[in-house]
Amino acid sequence: MARSITAPDGFGAAATHETFQLPPGRTLDICLNLHNAILEHRLAPGMKLSEDEVGEIYGASRTVVRAALQALAHSGLVTIARNRGAFVSRPSIREAQEVFEARALIEPRIARLAAHAMKASDLKKLKKHMDAEHAALASGDKGKALALSGAFHIAIADIADQQVLSQMVRSLISRSSLIIALYWRRADTTCESHAHHALLKAFSEKDGSAAEEIQKSHIVDLHSGLDLREKQDPKSSLADALKSG
Amino acid sequence: MARSITAPDGFGAAATHETFQLPPGRTLDICLNLHNAILEHRLAPGMKLSEDEVGEIYGASRTVVRAALQALAHSGLVTIARNRGAFVSRPSIREAQEVFEARALIEPRIARLAAHAMKASDLKKLKKHMDAEHAALASGDKGKALALSGAFHIAIADIADQQVLSQMVRSLISRSSLIIALYWRRADTTCESHAHHALLKAFSEKDGSAAEEIQKSHIVDLHSGLDLREKQDPKSSLADALKSG
DNA sequence: TGATGAAAAATTGTATACGATCTAATTTGC
């Protein structure tokens, strides 16, 4: 069965062909599809992505699948181990810290630029994103809601019209999705929406400084929603327990 | 003739296996080699990188070469056009602007972090980098001098010990090399050294604020050394000339 | 002479085959 690829829907699809610097084609299709699946948490960190299996699913040969997996590896969503294959990445605690620190550096700047470049049509688009996110949350699809929340941040970067920074943000947000899958501790995802609402207000007033400030706190807040304490692995903790017993 | 690959020398080699998120192997070897060649301006922007030709040079099959070219495409040094092949990228004026704006945002922060993390051994390493750069410049190898100048910036990022930001800087500096090949206008490359000296002083005094400030001016200065005025392309200028004649 | 079009050559896109390496299951020895 060839061509059973889900068409990327207008909203969830945060990645374009520029994300992977690949020409259009089947390799790119598979990239985008896997990318979405990972962002929506349908593929969990650590999961094996066998070349044969993926090829079977998409009706493509290993040649094409390999290229797709290597592209995803370069964007950090997939980790390839020689002679062992490809796995959905498991960002370390260290990497999680750094990703959110990088976001706290870059995204506020982008928010400021976006506020200055903001047009009426852009505001409408952002509003639609928010509505879609609410709808997904209401229907109970947390994975999709998270992906849409990321898409909101990417939409801002696109409005700022800075392609280089925008690519960086895309990569950081993709990795954030994995990080959240691994380390998120809060039950409420709703706090997000408040920040997004506040951003929208700043944008509508073309208040760059406010947008920058709000975005910065928003990201710091997201960061603080993670549980990034080192957990000693079971083996050593067992040894400790027995030693002191 | 297999295995005629130049061993990446300790200094010029700014890229590691993490730059491409590839496991060690021949694909990575070819990546690093092409990467260095581009950074040292031995391969000019726009040059065709035929799969057969590259494969012949490195004694590898097209399978391996293709993977290497796609990895380089993802890092922005190579542009792939479907059914037409791979070319050394020609960054647009727009992209040039954005790359240096991004550097001006990220690198000063890294310089500050590096200043705080700086150890005596790190200072020595940086000094060695500068000496190597001077040596290359003295011997007239401008390409190598430029690559080493980039390596200096990357070394700072490594000292700051921020892998995520470090990867971004690597990518930006690689692209800067192409940008300089296309748009550099100054004859003197020596101005660089002064900034690097000043940075070294700030580092030795562990003065983070000074390092941040110096790095920012340094990058703005580099940016101002480019000629980024739009040149109307020959075709349209010809049309204009005839229309008004 | 210059433009047009068709045929030939070169180059990339993809599938498949085979060897190398890793994983696991089974056997063997203690």
Added chain:
DNA sequence: GCAAATTAGATCGTATACAATTTTTCATCA
């Protein structure tokens, strides 16, 4: 019964073959 070694299976790394596409060449005609 348990650990180590061996073997069978699965998976990846690479080369090569063929199809699809582009580029070049060259003959033809206005």
